[in-house]
Amino acid sequence: QVQLQESGPGLVKPLETLSLTCTVSGGSITSGNYYWTWIRQSAGRGLEWIGRIYTSGSPTYNPSFKRRVTISLDTSNNRFSLKLTSVTAADAALYFCARAGGVLSWFDPWGQGALVTVSS
Amino acid sequence: DIVMTQSPGSLAVSLGERATINCESSQSLLYSSNNKNYLAWYQQKPGQPPKLLIYWASTRESGVPDRFSGSGSGTDFALTITSLQAEDVAVYYCQQYYSTPPTFGQGTKVEV
Numbered sequence: 001q002v003q004l005q006e007s008g009p010g011l012v013k014p015l016e017t018l019s020l021t022c023t024v025s026g027g028s029i030t031s032g033n034y035y036w037t038w039i040r041q042s043a044g045r046g047l048e049w050i051g052r053i054y055t056s057g058s059p060t061y062n063p064s065f066k067r068r069v070t071i072s073l074d075t076s077n078n079r080f081s082l083k084l085t086s087v088t089a090a091d092a093a094l095y096f097c098a099r100a101g102g103v104l105s106w107f108d109p110w111g112q113g114a115l116v117t118v119s120s
Numbered sequence: 121d122i123v124m125t126q127s128p129g130s131l132a133v134s135l136g137e138r139a140t141i142n143c144e145s146s147q148s149l150l151y152s153s154n155n156k157n158y159l160a161w162y163q164q165k166p167g168q169p170p171k172l173l174i175y176w177a178s179t180r181e182s183g184v185p186d187r188f189s190g191s192g193s194g195t196d197f198a199l200t201i202t203s204l205q206a207e208d209v210a211v212y213y214c215q216q217y218y219s220t221p222p223t224f225g226q227g228t229k230v231e232v
Contacts, residue, residue, distance in 0.1 A: 046224060049221045107222075
């Protein structure tokens with residue numbers, strides 16, 4: 001059974017870069033036609049899809065993040081990562097990684113989430 | 121982006137009674153080529169990630185109790201919990217996957 005676990009700093013300074021990693025266990029990140037996804041949750045914005053990366057390494061991002069976001073694959077360590085630049089207080093949220101079964105798909109499973117605070 | 125609107129925002133139901141949550145999308149989620157509605161439902165309990173309950177608007181995920189059912193088509197959908205149990209207290213979300221970016225409803229809190 002595939003499991004996902006987020007990791008990374010819980011505190012990021014304003015205008016710096018948020019970096020999170022999602023480690024996948026119980027299966028290879030390159031097997032199957034899956035899309036590895038980042039989603040965040042905040043009281044003000046609810047659940048918000050950030051972007052995804054395919055097993056081939058091709059990413060797709062939510063336009064609302066403009067050019068601030070990068071999602072990458074680390075196949076040698078069976079994990080994928082999120083980088084969000086120039087963070088502000090609005091980027092404080094619970095960040096989840098999840099798996100999608102296709103371009104147009106639901107999300108299952110999810111990681112437990114990583115809480116990120118933005119403060120100097 | 122497709123806007124998903126859930127109602128009500130919160131719902132108090134007695135144990136053993138029925139709970140119905142509504143979800144409306146700003147455009148149809150029915151794909152004419154396969155006659156499927158691209159809508160999923162999730163349950164989120166405190167301190168936990170969302171858990172998939174239903175996809176294709178009405179297909180129950182493996183292991184989900186049959187007291188959970190999804191219905192609807194096009195732009196109007198519902199999640200029904202027949203005979204509410206104490207462990208069903210949670211926030212429920214709908215999500216469309218008809219188009220990118222996928223979007224979620226704002227959530228409905230179900231209480232006893």
